[in-house]
Amino acid sequence: MAEYSGIERRLVFRLLDYWERKKEGRKMPCMDDILSSELADDWDWCFLISLGDEGENAIFTHVGSLIYPTERGDLIGIEVSNCPEETLIKQATAFVPRVLELGVPVSIGGECEDGGDKLLYRSTLMPLSSDDVFVDALFGGANCRKVTNG
Amino acid sequence: MSQAVSFEVDTYQNNKWVLECVLDDKDMALSTAKRLYDSKRFPAVRVVQETYDEVSNSSRERVIFESTVADRDNRVSQQKKATVAKKQNVDRSERQPLRKRPKKVEPTKKSPSIWVMALWFVAILAVGTSALVYLRSL
Numbered sequence: 011m012a013e014y015s016g017i018e019r020r021l022v023f024r025l026l027d028y029w030e031r032k033k034e035g036r037k038m039p040c041m042d043d044i045l046s047s048e049l050a051d052d053w054d055w056c057f058l059i060s061l062g063d064e065g066e067n068a069i070f071t072h073v074g075s076l077i078y079p080t081e082r083g084d085l086i087g088i089e090v091s092n093c094p095e096e097t098l099i100k101q102a103t104a105f106v107p108r109v110l111e112l113g114v115p116v117s118i119g120g121e122c123e124d125g126g127d128k129l130l131y132r133s134t135l136m137p138l139s140s141d142d143v144f145v146d147a148l149f150g151g152a153n154c155r156k157v158t159n160g
Numbered sequence: 161m162s163q164a165v166s167f168e169v170d171t172y173q174n175n176k177w178v179l180e181c182v183l184d185d186k187d188m189a190l191s192t193a194k195r196l197y198d199s200k201r202f203p204a205v206r207v208v209q210e211t212y213d214e215v216s217n218s219s220r221e222r223v224i225f226e227s228t229v230a231d232r233d234n235r236v237s238q239q240k241k242a243t244v245a246k247k248q249n250v251d252r253s254e255r256q257p258l259r260k261r262p263k264k265v266e267p268t269k270k271s272p273s274i275w276v277m278a279l280w281f282v283a284i285l286a287v288g289t290s291a292l293v294y295l296r297s298l
């Protein structure tokens with residue numbers, strides 16, 4: 011099993027804590043509760059996804075510049091299923107169905123390829139709801155470090 | 161092996177366990193559970209390890225961590241106990257050193273003074289000389 015240094019874990023813990031704080035007595039926060047100003051530098055490692063009525067048509071509404079560099083293209087408005095292969099953002103969104111099924115945050119880590127680099131990553135995906143019943147958006151984040159050979 | 165392991169963090173609310181989050185990392189799950197528990201919003205938290213076997217399409221669940229209010233109370237009372245013991249140790253060190261019981265001074269036997277001894281010597285000498293003078297005069 012991959013070993014993670016603290017840096018990958020700390021982002022996930024911070025995001026989970028933030029999501030937890032934003033609940034304020036509800037099952038989950040809503041998309042408007044997630045503020046870039048409150049997340050500071052972490053915002054560049056985060057992404058937001060809006061969902062259709064039945065959890066379909068998952069579309070990116072925010073993609074941080076560190077999780078997917080802007081020079082590779084703009085993912086805003088792109089469907090999650092059309093996410094480029096072998097990217098960190100692809101890995102970080104791979105478990106959308108599980109979050110929708112469970113309705114709770116899910117955190118996954120492992121190895122992946124991104125831009126030709128082998129990475130150790132840790133990601134989290136958290137549900138958001140405007141009516142506290144149906145999940146209509148997702149808030150996620152991931153960070154990583156390069157796997158060095160030898 | 162085609163087994164997937166995940167760790168579910170549950171909190172106890174309104175007499176039932178509620179799933180809070182799912183992680184694939186045991187340490188993170190334990191840490192998350194402890195953080196939730198330390199928030200004092202839940203009377204108990206637990207971490208359930210779920211092992212899913214793709215071949216048999218079955219899963220096994222095992223509670224690997226559970227902490228309740230009783231545990232917290234015990235921990236608090238143990239901390240208090242340790243603090244009290246520490247305090248007692250401090251008190252002990254700050255106590256005045258025990259006073260030694262004063263020794264009973266035994267009355268010393270007075271030995272005869274040197275002047276008395278000298279007087280006795282002179283007296284014996286005088287008696288002896290007188291006795292010799294008397295015997296010679298016979």
